[in-house]
Amino acid sequence: MFSRAQVRRALQWVPGKERxxxxxxxxxxxxxxxxxxxxxxxVRVGQETFYDVYRRKASERQYHKAGRSIGD
Structure with a gap:
């Protein structure tokens, strides 16, 4: 890995420190x-993007939540 001094030296190269x-x-x-x-x-991994998975999971959660409240 990098030592602390090497990281500090690399960060000094980024301009705009004073301002x-x-x-x-x-x-x-x-x-x-x-x-x-x-x-x-x-970017697709297999057939789905991250947001495809997110929307599907959110839809499944909403479906299960509605199903439990109706069955009570």
Whole structure:
């Protein structure tokens, strides 16, 4: 792995330290989040994307919740 000194040295290369401080990393995380979101929407694993699975599971939960309340 990397030592603490190596990580610190690498972080010094990111510009904007005096003007922005720790917020100089914000654009990197914004791009990383956007990339992750794009992958979850567009990349298929097998036949489904992340959101296909999410919608199906939410629908199943709603169906089971409604079924239990009707049967009580």
């Amino acid at each position: 922005l401080g720790v917020y100089r990393f914000l654009p990197f995380f914004f791009v990383l989040g956007g990339t992750m979101e794009w992958i979850m929407i567009k």
